[in-house]
Amino acid sequence: MAEQYRADVLVSCVHDRAPDFIPALEAEVKRRGLEEEVRVVEAGCRGFCSMGPVILIEPDGIFYVGLESADVPELVEETLVKGRVVERLTYKEPTTHACISYCRDIPFYNKQERIVLRHCGMIDPESIEEYIAVDGYQALSKVLMSMTPEEVIEELKKSGLRGRGGAGFSTGRKWEAAREVEGEIKYVLANGDEGDPNCFMDRALMEADPYSILEGMTIGAYTIGAHQGFVYIPFEHTGSVRSMKNAIQQAQEYGLLGEDILGSGFDFDVELRLGAHSFVGGESTALMHAVEGKVSEPRPKHYHTTEKGVWDRPSCLNNVKTWNIVPAIINRGADWFASIGTETSKGTQVFSLAGKVNNVGLAEVPMGITVQELVFDVGGGVPEGREFKALQIGGPSGGFLPTDLLDMPMDYETLAEAGSMMGTGGVVILDDRSCVVDTARYFLDFLRDESCGKCTSCREGIRRMLEILTRITEGEGELEDLDTLERLGRVVKAVSLCGLGKTAPNPVLSTLRYFRDEYVAHIVDHKCPAGVCKALIEYYIDEEKCTGCGLCLRKCPQEAISGEKKEPHVIDSELCIRCGVCFDVCRFDAVGVR
Amino acid sequence: MPKLKSLEELQKLRQQLQKDIKARADTSTTITVGMGTCGIAAGAREVMHAILAELEARAIDAHVTTVGCIGMCSREPLVDIQQGDEPRVTYGDVNPEMVPRLIEEHLVEGNVVEEWVVGRMEA
Numbered sequence: 001m002a003e004q005y006r007a008d009v010l011v012s013c014v015h016d017r018a019p020d021f022i023p024a025l026e027a028e029v030k031r032r033g034l035e036e037e038v039r040v041v042e043a044g045c046r047g048f049c050s051m052g053p054v055i056l057i058e059p060d061g062i063f064y065v066g067l068e069s070a071d072v073p074e075l076v077e078e079t080l081v082k083g084r085v086v087e088r089l090t091y092k093e094p095t096t097h098a099c100i101s102y103c104r105d106i107p108f109y110n111k112q113e114r115i116v117l118r119h120c121g122m123i124d125p126e127s128i129e130e131y132i133a134v135d136g137y138q139a140l141s142k143v144l145m146s147m148t149p150e151e152v153i154e155e156l157k158k159s160g161l162r163g164r165g166g167a168g169f170s171t172g173r174k175w176e177a178a179r180e181v182e183g184e185i186k187y188v189l190a191n192g193d194e195g196d197p198n199c200f201m202d203r204a205l206m207e208a209d210p211y212s213i214l215e216g217m218t219i220g221a222y223t224i225g226a227h228q229g230f231v232y233i234p235f236e237h238t239g240s241v242r243s244m245k246n247a248i249q250q251a252q253e254y255g256l257l258g259e260d261i262l263g264s265g266f267d268f269d270v271e272l273r274l275g276a277h278s279f280v281g282g283e284s285t286a287l288m289h290a291v292e293g294k295v296s297e298p299r300p301k302h303y304h305t306t307e308k309g310v311w312d313r314p315s316c317l318n319n320v321k322t323w324n325i326v327p328a329i330i331n332r333g334a335d336w337f338a339s340i341g342t343e344t345s346k347g348t349q350v351f352s353l354a355g356k357v358n359n360v361g362l363a364e365v366p367m368g369i370t371v372q373e374l375v376f377d378v379g380g381g382v383p384e385g386r387e388f389k390a391l392q393i394g395g396p397s398g399g400f401l402p403t404d405l406l407d408m409p410m411d412y413e414t415l416a417e418a419g420s421m422m423g424t425g426g427v428v429i430l431d432d433r434s435c436v437v438d439t440a441r442y443f444l445d446f447l448r449d450e451s452c453g454k455c456t457s458c459r460e461g462i463r464r465m466l467e468i469l470t471r472i473t474e475g476e477g478e479l480e481d482l483d484t485l486e487r488l489g490r491v492v493k494a495v496s497l498c499g500l501g502k503t504a505p506n507p508v509l510s511t512l513r514y515f516r517d518e519y520v521a522h523i524v525d526h527k528c529p530a531g532v533c534k535a536l537i538e539y540y541i542d543e544e545k546c547t548g549c550g551l552c553l554r555k556c557p558q559e560a561i562s563g564e565k566k567e568p569h570v571i572d573s574e575l576c577i578r579c580g581v582c583f584d585v586c587r588f589d590a591v592g593v594r
Numbered sequence: 595m596p597k598l599k600s601l602e603e604l605q606k607l608r609q610q611l612q613k614d615i616k617a618r619a620d621t622s623t624t625i626t627v628g629m630g631t632c633g634i635a636a637g638a639r640e641v642m643h644a645i646l647a648e649l650e651a652r653a654i655d656a657h658v659t660t661v662g663c664i665g666m667c668s669r670e671p672l673v674d675i676q677q678g679d680e681p682r683v684t685y686g687d688v689n690p691e692m693v694p695r696l697i698e699e700h701l702v703e704g705n706v707v708e709e710w711v712v713g714r715m716e717a
Contacts, residue, residue: 004650006642006658008617037646039617058617059624059657083629083660122618132604133611134618141601255597263600 005036007059007080010043012121013052021053024069028076038080044208046121047362048108049200051091056103056121063103064089094358094380108359111378113340115328115348116164116201116321117364120208125243128250131211137256139327140215144264147330149179149223156326159334160346165191165282165319166395166423167499168345168412171326177306178224178316186226187310188217189317191287192233192240195279196395197446198354199426201362202320205350206233206240209324210247214257214270216323219330221268224316229270230291231320234277245272279396279450283498284309284317286452297452298498319424321350341367345411349425353379356386356431368409371401375429386431389530390515394423396443396450397503399510400436419510421503435532436515437522440507441469447504458501461492465508473533477523486512531593534578538594541582543568545590552582552591616655623656623701628672630663637689638671644690645673648697656701669712675700686712 009029011022026040048054051065062085064075071089078084090099091106100106114120123130131137143152157172178186190213194202206213217229231248233240248270251257259267275281275290283298288310290296309315325347329337338346345367351374352362358380365378371391375381382388390400393410399420401408408414412422430439444466453459465488468481489505496502512519521527528536541552541561546568553561553569560576563569571582571591583591598604612619627633627642642658649656666672669686673696676682683706685696692710699705 004613004646005617006646008615010618037643059621060659081629081660082631082634082662083627084662123615129611130615132608133615137604141604145601253595253597255599258597260599262598262604 005039007038007057009038009040009080010046010056010058010121011040012043012046012054012056013049014042015049015052018053018068020069021067021072024072025076028072029080032076032081034076034080041124042126043121043123044119044125045204045362047117047204047364048359049362050358050360061102061104063091063101063106065091094383107377108361108363108380111373112364113348113366114364115337115340116205116324116350117208117362118328119212120204123209125208125210126246128211128247128254128256131209135331136211137215139330140218140256141262142330143219143222144262144266149225152219152223152330153179155329155334159329159337160341161322161325161329161337162345162412163318164321164325164349164424166421168422171318171322174306174318175220175223175316177304178314181307181314183314185228186224186314187316188220188224188226188229189287189291189310189315190217190229190231190323191282191284191317191319192231192237192244193275193277193282193287193290194237194424195277195282195450196352196424196426198428199352199395199424201350201352201425203237203240204362205320205324206237207243210243211251212324212327213244213320214247214251216318216326217270218257218261218268219326220316220318220323222266224314226316227267227269229268230273230310231270232273232275232287232291234281235274236277241272241274248272278452279447280452280498280500283500286498287317288315297454298500300497342409342411344413345422349410349422351378351425351427353427353429355392355428356382356434357429358383367411370407370409372406374410374427379429382429382431386433388429389432389434390430390436392420392428392430392439392443392507393426394421394503394506395426396446397421397500397506398423398426399506400430400440400514401510402514404514419513420506433530433532435473435528435530436511436518437469437528438473438530438532440511441466441473443507444469444504447500451500451504455496455501457492457494458496458504461488461496461501462504464488465492465505469508472519472522473528474535475522475526475533477519479520479523481523482512482516482519485509537578538573539571539576539578539580539582540592540594541569541571542590542592545588547588547590549587551585551587555581555585557581617657621655621657622678623654624674624676625656625658626674626676627658627660628662628664628670628674629660630667630670632663632667633670633672636670640690641671641673641688641693644693645697648693652697652702654697654701666712672712674715677701682715683711684713684715685710 053067054065078086085101087099090101153176161171162168273291281296286296286298348364350364363378392400448462451458471477489509492505548566558575560572671688673685673688699707
């Protein structure tokens with residue numbers, strides 16, 4: 001019997017939805033006597049999280065979504081034995097409901113340009129052998145054998161790569177600074193402290209392709225002259241910790257970390273550093289404190305971390321995505337990378353799509369994609385036929401973009417001009433039933449919790465802004481509040497020390513800029529146009545539509561609904577707590593909000 | 595596992611490992627075996643195993659995949675070979691003994707085995 005497999009079944013995004021899917025699939029493959037020709041690979045995230053578990057069957061490229069263990073026998077019989085596509089399991093296009101059998105034909109994927117995510121879902125993340133087989137350690141070999149550190153820096157500068165942690169500083173220039181500074185001992189660090197509440201790209205990357213991060217760090221260490229690296233991950237992110245730990249161990253066993261790497265005479269090793277998760281912990285100086293074992297609080301940057309970082313030694317910190325991109329640039333060349341993206345922002349950006357969008361997940365697209373393309377082509381549009389209202393980008397302290405800006409190409413500069421930021425690429429999509437005031441309040445509440453409290457402006461400023469926003473959502477705001485919010489926001493941005501305070505007012509300032517009407521409606525008309533803010537809304541039952549089925553009456557936790565069977569029901573507004581249960585359960589669309 | 599001490603060792607290891615993920619790599623040759631119930635009954639599974647073994651033995655880079663019934667059940671097992679932009683050639687009544695010659699002549703020498711061909715499809 002041949003040792004070569006004719007088909008690989010790559011299983012991704014299993015989550016907790018179908019924990020027994022992989023064992024069931026393996027057992028069925030064995031039962032049908034296919035175990036020597038078909039291999040089941042537990043691959044990392046494919047980014048299509050809302051559809052998990054998903055499988056990709058290579059070489060055909062057949063793609064199945066939303067699988068359960070019960071689907072296994074049919075799937076094995078029809079597709080793996082007989083080579084037929086099971087339509088029932090394919091992806092259905094949300095608007096046309098057409099079945100799409102092949103991964104390459106799904107709009108979510110064929111609009112993407114995967115550089116950071118190039119190996120995600122394509123290799124077994126626990127096997128350095130598979131990483132080596134695809135193209136792993138080719139870039140490191142090239143660097144160690146044929147490039148000087150100056151040439152590496154020149155290549156990075158030419159590529160236009162900017163740090164993917166959020167600030168977007170030129171990676172080539174950062175490495176150059178770290179190389180030029182004098183110091184016997186230098187460090188390279190990978191930032192895996194992903195803090196944005198709706199983002200999961202760094203974790204997905206560490207869990208799906210940890211080796212590329214290590215390879216990038218090794219190239220960085222060779223370039224700046226470091227021999228020790230640290231990967232910092234919050235210990236709560238157990239999947240990332242396990243994956244990176246395993247990757248470091250395997251790389252050490254193969255001698256791809258350690259002394260005299262590939263016989264080049266260059267020594268480099270990496271240690272994992274774990275800490276408690278916090279939002280501010282991803283800030284460069286705070287992270288370095290955490291690596292030293294101190295409380296993760298930022299310090300003033302009178303001097304750069306490239307001069308004095310961890311233990312006051314020159315340190316070069318990059319986001320895990322930045323490290324991961326470096327081998328791709330070395331392999332394929334700076335010109336290739338620079339040909340993707342816009343004038344100032346080269347390459348691609350991984351967006352984490354969340355909120356009111358059909359394709360919740362991770363999508364990597366060229367820089368400069370428009371809001372329209374991201375939401376409607378890649379994201380598959382807004383669910384339930386609702387209307388798109390706004391896109392919030394840049395994590396919790398990013399800004400909102402309204403429908404007027406649908407055609408705006410998104411890169412570092414245009415987003416900053418529009419009052420938002422690229423950040424790490426967290427995107428929340430709002431539909432017409434989302435209240436921007438309430439959403440801004442939510443983000444500010446998060447930032448208030450995460451502020452370390454060192455700067456008065458950030459600690460007190462955010463708190464005061466949150467109080468005002470809360471008052472507005474409760475219908476007790478005044479028009480002067482809007483000016484106060486703007487003034488406070490400007491002060492917090494201007495005088496806070498680190499990136500948290502400098503950007504925290506963005507959600508409020510950008511909504512005031514684009515959605516002032518909605519604030520005014522809350523304050524003057526005492527109305528929440530989206531029907532979200534509980535103090536300003538009232539649920540009612542449409543007599544025409546109500547069939548008197550009694551479902552809402554039984555579900556109401558307050559017993560606020562009354563009515564005879566088969567007669568229209570009514571809601572007692574005094575008793576109602578605006579939980580929205582009746583609205584959710586009604587099958588006849590008879591419950592409304594006003 | 596042994597430590598890699600040089601670039602040559604890494605490249606050698608990589609060449610070995612690449613075979614393992616062949617199904618995921620690009621190749622210009624695809625061999626498709628008809629695997630409907632008609633094909634299976636006529637011995638398509640045995641033919642496919644013979645193809646896999648032959649490719650392995652000769653270290654030939656090709657994908658092997660299966661399809662459902664194409665309608666010509668009387669000539670099963672059917673084996674299609676597609677190379678690049680060339681027309682897809684369909685062989686009929688294939689049995690495991692025919693596989694070495696098929697691979698030798700069609701894939702290695704580049705000559706279609708005309709006597710066994712039952713049809714061609716434009717790429």
